[in-house]
Amino acid sequence: MKNNECTEIESRLSQLKLVPVVSVPSVDTGLRLAEILIRCGLPVAEVTFRTSCAAEVIKAMKKEFSELLVLAGTVLSTEQADIAQGAGAECIVIPGFQKEIVAHCQLREIMVCPGTATPTEVLxxxxMGIETVKFFPAEVAGGVGMLKAMEAVFSDVRFMPTGGINPGNMKDYLRLNNVFCCGGSWLAPEAMMVEGNWTEIERRIVAAVSDLQR
Known part of the structure; x- marks a missing residue:
């Protein structure tokens, strides 16, 4: 992926401000979720490779809803990165820093967002030329205070905090100059999708979008 395409994706994420991080149990479930996200005004999802059907979910989402921005999360190998890209993912999200995966994604020209929790990992x-990174696990790794300290040293780096983000602290993160969006797993938990509790999932998404607009 060319630099301008990466910039465009980062810009879209900055505008959306919140990325639902989801472990989707089936393709049908993924399509139902995608429809709700788009209808509620949050057309983005980070589909984690924590389920065996992750690639199929990404492929189906992009086929049925081309306007949905789909990230592949919890990518742990170059093989998974290739599978995610082949399925249509527009960004590879790694839970930590793994040089081999980062270099592979750069070679394959797809945006990669490595996980960081320390200044060493940011460096x-x-x-490797990456200045858009994931901050994970955000709350455990020092939260807002840690990111404020990071900004003083790494003024050009922008973070996507994920892990422990919730409706009560989301805006505290988004107020920081070096945060471009947050990842949230509370919006559509896997257990809730398995139960078919779409009313509550939609309520959470609508509430989050409304909160972001205030």
Missing amino acids: QCMT
């Missing part, structure tokens, strides 16, 4: 990303 490793910068060495």
Whole structure:
């Protein structure tokens, strides 16, 4: 992926401000979720490779809803990165820094967002030309205070905090100059999707979108 395409994806994420991080149990479930996300004004999802059907879900989402921005999350190998890209994912999200995966994604020209929790990991990303990174697990790794400290040293780096983000602290993160969006797993938990509790999932998404607009 060319630099301008990566910039466009980052810009879309900055506008949306919140990325639902989801472990989807089936393709049909993924399509139902995608429809709700788009209808509620949050056309983005990070589909994690924590389920065996992740690639099929990504492929189906992109086929049926081309306007949906789909990230592949919890990518742990170059093989998974290739599978995710082949399915249509527009960004590869890694839970930590893994040089081999980052270099592979750069070679394959797809946006990659490595996970960081320390200044050392941020420096490793910068060495490879990456200045848009995931901050994970955000709350456990120091939260808002840690990101404020990071900004003083890494003024050009922008973070996507994920892990422990909830309706009560989301805006605290989004107020930071070095945060471009947050990842949230509370919006559509896997257990809730399995139960078919779409009313509550939609309520959570609508509430989050409304909160972001205030």
